[in-house]
């Protein structure tokens with residue numbers, strides 16, 4: 333079966349949806365005191381509570397049947413065994429190999445990729461020891477104190493998010509910066525914050541053809557050479573590269589000895605586990621990086637071996653599918669109640685939206701159902717004072733994940749207690765809401781007049797019945813973070829199978845790049861040569877006129 337949408341089960345789910353959509357979560361909780369026990373999973377340092385979702389045991393049983401109909405178990409094995417499931421690029425999808433701690437081989441075209449994975453990890457380890465122990469010195473003999481990762485998309489968001497999330501594990505003498513945007517401001521500000529003679533630039537690019545990254549790297553290289561009075565030899569003490577493209581790295585002027593390799597079977601947005609994680613290793617050390625890999629490996633094993641009924645990423649995926657394709661939910665909220673996880677929504681945005689933002693199925697046909705959600709989010713409690721109004725009383729249904737650590741790295745007075753009180757309170761409020769009776773009683777106690785009560789009642793009541801998952805983690809450590817990220821990766825994979833799309837390509841980013849290349853030439857020459865619509869033409873002409881006047 334290619335798609336669940338052709339299945340008789342689909343009709344059963346649609347029928348079932350009609351009855352579920354009439355039920356209120358408040359009543360479901362009321363009628364079943366075991367609801368939490370039934371719909372939550374304890375796994376290692378995780379408690380995954382999905383009981384505040386609009387479902388019953390019947391819903392889950394139908395969704396699990398659907399998972400069986402799309403041959404989920406067989407498809408998981410296809411990924412883990414290195415089959416070329418990225419059909420449009422004819423590639424294996426093996427980020428799981430990068431954290432394979434089982435000692436078992438994984439083959440691509442008859443070749444065990446684990447040998448090269450281990451070799452690169454060893455190279456990363458040795459290099460990080462040299463940098464962190466100050467044996468590796470800059471051109472003028474000073475130790476490295478600043479790491480600047482130059483990359484974009486998958487070569488930026490993962491390491492950036494992980495370094496931020498694991499700040500408590502960071503080297504106290506080493507600062508890590510990230511430059512991604514082609515806007516010169518990004519690089520300029522980082523250059524202000526570092527001492528060039530103590531800086532190591534990591535040029536991270538899978539393809540080593542990405543315009544933003546190469547332009548930023550060229551400029552940084554120029555600045556470094558200028559700093560050392562024209563000495564190009566300084567480059568090899570201050571620049572390393574991470575890429576799959578050795579030739580382009582050489583052409584750029586980085587000695588392949590200073591290159592850390594990865595492979596085309598690692599998707600950019602799944603690459604933080606590869607040498608793309610070099611900035612992470614330099615910052616938190618190899619042991620901690622290995623813990624990150626280990627945490628992801630444990631999640632991989634859980635995903636691969638656990639029955640669907642207890643399988644966290646499978647359930648996460650089915651819930652997203654349930655809301656998107658039955659309730660018509662278009663977005664997915666990620667709310668980490670942990671300041672260190674503030675970049676998690678940005679990171680997951682690429683992971684979800686680049687993977688499953690597709691409208692053509694694996695057979696090349698246009699599809700007529702909703703696929704990947706618009707993912708967004710912000711750390712709690714900040715969001716509560718801005719957009720949560722819409723979550724509570726707006727017209728959109730936003731299924732959300734609330735994520736919090738039980739233990740904080742910064743036990744300041746009662747901050748964590750207040751933070752967690754809010755974490756628990758929000759999902760309860762979203763689920764329960766506040767009935768008109770409750771609001772009325774409250775206003776009567778406050779001695780409001782009958783007229784006032786009547787007028788304010790609709791504004792002050794909350795419908796509730798808003799779904800959420802709660803992910804409670806003992807502590808944010810390299811290991812638990814690794815597991816958390818891997819859960820999201822696998823959830824995306826399962827959803828891609830449900831929608832019968834290829835989650836591992838991203839052709840949709842190409843058109844803008846092609847047009848920008850053409851327009852760049854026009855801006856540089858000051859005249860339009862290609863065809864544009866009148867809006868784009870008008871904008872460019874305005875820019876050309878104005879920039880001539882001003883500069």
Ligand SMILES: O=P(O)(O)OC[C@H]1O[C@H](O)[C@H](O)[C@@H](O)[C@@H]1O
Nearest residue numbers: 485486487537538539542600841
């Ligand atoms: O690592 P690179 O080859 O430089 O690619 C960087 C990023 O740019 C591309 O346009 C893709 O949209 C991303 O998936 C990728 O991660």
